[in-house]
Amino acid sequence: MINRRNFIIGAAGLVSATQFPALSLARTSSTELELIAGPAKKKLFRPDAEASDVWAYNGEVPGPEIRVRKGDRVRVRFTNNLEEPTSIHWHGIRIDNAMDGVSGLTQEAVQPGASFVYDFEVPDAGTYWYHAHNKSWNQVGRGLYGPMIIDEPERPFDSSHDITLVLDDWRLRRPGVLDTESFGSLMDWSHGGRLGNWITVNGGAVPVTALKRGEAYRLRLINAANARVFEIDPNRFDAKVLAYDGQALSEPISLAYAPAMLGPAQRMDLLVVPQENFALEEVSSDDPFVMAEFKVEGVATAAVTAPAVAINAIPEPDIANARRVKVLMEGGAMGGFVEITYQGKKLQGEDVQSTRQTWAFNGVANLADDPLFVAERGQTIIIETINRTAWVHAMHVHGHHFRVISRSGSEVDEGKPWRDTFLIGPNQTTEIAFVTDNPGKWLYHCHMLEHAAAGMTTWFTVA
Template identity: 45%
Template sequence: MYDRRQFLKAGAALPLLAMFPHRALAAAETDQGITLRAQPGTQQMMPSDLASPTPIWGFDGTVPGPVLRTMAGERLSAVVENGLDQPTSVHWHGIRIDNAMDGVPGLTQEAIAPGGRFVYDFEAPDPGTYWYHSHDRSWEQNARGLHGALIVEEAEPWEGADRDLVLLVDDWRLAEDGSIDDSFGQMMDWSHGGRLGNFVTVNGRSKPRIEVRPNERIRVRLINAANARIMELGLPGTRTWRLALDGMPVPLVEENEPVWLAPAQRTDLLVDILDDETPKTLVLHTNGGPFEIAEFAVTGEPVRASFPEAIGLPRSGPSLPDDLSDAVRAELLMEGGAMGGMAGAMHKGRMMDTRSLVGKGYVWAFNGVADDRGKPLARFAKGQTAVITIRNETGWPHAMHVHGHHFRVLTRNGEPTGDVAMRDTTLTVPDETIEIAFVADNPGKWLLHCHMLEHSASGMMTWFEVA
């Protein structure tokens, strides 16, 4: 049995010391809507007596960028300005979005040139926890900080919690002086587990102190914004229920064990702050042991004498028909990487051996093709049900992300999962075969790729078309 703790290969995080709590941020608004500017900035991540502020790239110069909030069914308009010296774009991760607004250079738009701007305008159909991030050179731009949370509120207010708390968790590869390690593009990272960091932040801060009250019930929205780290996150000292995964509601189940989030995944938890003496923290489990990455400081008078019965979220989002006999099927074979047996692959219409591919920065392949946008994996008519069989014949886990749709994982190694969750990202482990299914109801050209961003950049990217 593959040990899931082997996913976390970066080693222990650096000591996580108390710093400042995350400030609530609001994006600038104009008559065209929200304005987000991708630009350099600085942030004091490591303690100031140990290191200088970290130079970052952020939306509005902050990490994370402003928390954007809108209502389900409403339109969001965002003018993205590029203040960097390289092109960029924004992908609105998990939103079943208009294809032209998906933010994928070379497939749905041209990249935003330095000094340029692009207006994203789209309806957010489903309530839930989403995020936005760079989708051009994302293996570097996301690692430098170009991301933020996007929260789509329920049209009818959900009153199951006292308040709402967004916690965006990220890891960083920092040098001793606090600067971001400039070792981008290393084949060691790209051919192994991706770029894994040595320093963890929550909302851009090291071990923030979050004030809570005794017997308070909080909706905690956890977002894994890391390039490649699979997060095992726990909330000791609390009582928790799972509310949603990747923005989509799931049946309410009490879940006090740590939760696993692949890169780009999100989960909503209902968290009770128990009125007792046990410490309340957010913990990241690693091979080096559990590390507290945020502290919940329990202060003030209790919110209530005892908790009412927990309630789940109302049903929303896409569904899947019970009968899949008419589904259109496709297969995706994943090969390559360190300890893989890939002898070569097609690239831009030419068969190349592994050594030649590595010389061009490619170490992975889908169906024998290394990042070739010329031919889609499949074409579906609008409204057809799609079933894609994904075989992981590599030595590494991969976080497979489907743009523009949510899917259900039907089977793992031929066994039904019984999992009813609709998601946009799922983890596959080495030598595993999974089947995913979704209704192809969103017209356009949609990316399907590994969200270990170095894997995607080095070959693990394809697309499908909904006509």
């Protein structure tokens, strides 16, 4: 488990309170959903504060919660009412490559006023999310994201006991409105990414949720922040971990090493059987910050047996016969001189300022003409990622789930759970293993969105 013993990301001191917003699903027919991206107004700070200019799906931040069942075919008619091109990535879902939503790689970006139909089947139950994947540093940072929950064929938790919590941090300026002028700051791109100074859960600050005493609940945590790593200790309210990144564990576990680090794009499902009021807190500082409160009501009944959560079938890596690929991460502030090639040219002098490319994988910034590797279908790949930068990164593999098989300087997560995003600290080396069972062109990139834009993006092909 990545935890405080490995590295610490500080959180800004925050205070607040707003109402818990509803997440709803827009449906145009029994088989087709509708998502519309466009400008909107939203109060992110106190109820008496000014509304911020945000970008939203169907006018909501987060966007509507899309909820389907494992094995369903999903059709989403997406319309772009922004003034710039965009696309939607369905994060963590082992999706058909043409529907992955990566503009410039798997599809052309959807132009202003145009529409695109995403049509795919969902193979795995779990907690996922969707977000913009064109200029993500700008579009996700302004609010273009939402939860996607894929239920088991037989739901172990009913709707009143299955709660989604989308975490985000926002950079606000006085009088409590979104700071839009600082998007694209080279300081953010070359340092730790765009960190905010205000935390919301499901679009509001410190929501309060009523729970029944002694009953089992699933809390689905999704980190939608551009760069913030949330530090969370489930042991503070006797919760157990049910799943990481949408993939259920064989049984609920209590964390031996807490708190846990929830990086950008990562998810964590928790099992809680509340007896007293409790709070979900960010605990990276000496004074924990309350992100959400839970009021426990009623009288406890007999002892509860927590529902069993089904495990998805993901092919196990064949470590003994794996092909190894090395990725050296370099660059960024305090990284020393690094020779970077971008679009076939070695950057010199003021090129960094003009191209804004400050990071590199194996000396290359951003999408190279050639893939990082080409794999046969069904091949086991081990990616050894070596972080020679001064910063933490959240590395995401598209189209696949993997196991972390080694991590220098710290423990490998108990049971080596399936993940689609992993955290790697400064001067740390991490190995992941997965089976390339999904054909197409897939990204491997840092989900600190400013880092991805500034060079930490590559791709691979499954033939």
